[in-house]
Amino acid sequence: MEMSSLLERITDQIAPLRGSGEVADYIPALARADPDRFGIAVAEVDGGVHGAGDWEAPFSMQSISKVFTLAMVLAEGDDTLWRRVGREPSGNPFNSLVQLEHERGIPRNPFINAGALAVTDQLISLTGDAVGNLLEFLRTESANPALPIDDEVAISERAHADRNLALAHFMASYGNMRNPVDDVIDQYVRQCSIAMSCHDLAEAGLLLARHGVRRDGSGYLSRSQAKRINAIMLTCGTYDAAGEFAYHVGIPGKSGVGGGILAIVPGRCAVAVWSPGLDRRGNSVAGVAALDHFTTLTGWSVF
Numbered sequence: 001m002e003m004s005s006l007l008e009r010i011t012d013q014i015a016p017l018r019g020s021g022e023v024a025d026y027i028p029a030l031a032r033a034d035p036d037r038f039g040i041a042v043a044e045v046d047g048g049v050h051g052a053g054d055w056e057a058p059f060s061m062q063s064i065s066k067v068f069t070l071a072m073v074l075a076e077g078d079d080t081l082w083r084r085v086g087r088e089p090s091g092n093p094f095n096s097l098v099q100l101e102h103e104r105g106i107p108r109n110p111f112i113n114a115g116a117l118a119v120t121d122q123l124i125s126l127t128g129d130a131v132g133n134l135l136e137f138l139r140t141e142s143a144n145p146a147l148p149i150d151d152e153v154a155i156s157e158r159a160h161a162d163r164n165l166a167l168a169h170f171m172a173s174y175g176n177m178r179n180p181v182d183d184v185i186d187q188y189v190r191q192c193s194i195a196m197s198c199h200d201l202a203e204a205g206l207l208l209a210r211h212g213v214r215r216d217g218s219g220y221l222s223r224s225q226a227k228r229i230n231a232i233m234l235t236c237g238t239y240d241a242a243g244e245f246a247y248h249v250g251i252p253g254k255s256g257v258g259g260g261i262l263a264i265v266p267g268r269c270a271v272a273v274w275s276p277g278l279d280r281r282g283n284s285v286a287g288v289a290a291l292d293h294f295t296t297l298t299g300w301s302v303f
């Protein structure tokens with residue numbers, strides 16, 4: 001089946017799920033998203049790009065940004081990150097505090113909030129303007145020089161950041177924070193507020209489908225680094241639902257509470273889906289279902 005028809009078919013298949021789940025409301029600016037919306041885009045390593053539904057509509061990338069900040073730290077050749085962040089699935093909600101005390105301020109992995117805060121902290125130390133560099137990187141890789149930071153979302157999240165402030169201060173109390181907590185939170189909420197469409201995300205995600213090679217053909221990550229990021233996406237990218245996601249979808253994926261999910265078929269393509277209604281683990285209901293259909297219909301999987 002042609003890719004475009006396949007995506008249209010998936011859009012029809014998930015239609016009954018539009019509007020299911022709950023839109024994230026702990027960040028007030030996200031609560032206004034329309035839960036009926038759905039988009040899907042596929043960017044293939046040979047250059048083909050296809051989409052269906054609202055695939056050109058921008059939304060808040062939220063935790064999908066964690067994939068790219070991790071890539072940027074590793075691309076700097078800085079493996080010291082792994083002294084302060086683990087690589088195991090957490091089995092806990094993305095913003096949980098409890099595990100952090102048991103494990104003495106070392107977050108389980110870079111894709112839960114605590115781990116991502118440590119990554120952002122490290123990126124600030126390495127590059128100064130972490131979010132500025134991230135935005136430039138995403139603009140280049142998505143070939144969309146107009147990608148914006150949605151200031152309304154950033155301000156809204158900053159004003160309701162008590163949980164993330166608590167995580168960052170807690171890590172600081174264990175000596176696992178190098179920059180002032182307020183600076184790290186400022187950068188973190190801005191990175192989460194970058195607005196991208198499924199089209200933009202699939203294009204940017206090609207970095208991982210191409211084993212670390214950038215849009216212009218230059219090497220960014222080694223093959224092994226790209227493999228490792230994909231591995232962490234598979235095991236930790238959908239939080240305490242990562243097992244279910246691997247079981248049903250079978251490819252690496254990273255979700256965000258804006259309702260987006262970026263998934264990678266290494267060597268083939270990057271797939272981005274978006275629908276704002278979330279399940280109780282914070283993953284898009286229609287988005288997960290669409291990826292399940294996608295890997296079923298294509299037969300593509302890492303297994």
Ligand SMILES: NC(=O)CC[C@H](N)C(=O)O
Pocket residue numbers: 061062063064094095113157164189192255256257258282
């Ligand atoms: N899972 C997410 O997308 C969480 C990101 C959100 N900005 C937060 O820190 O709570």
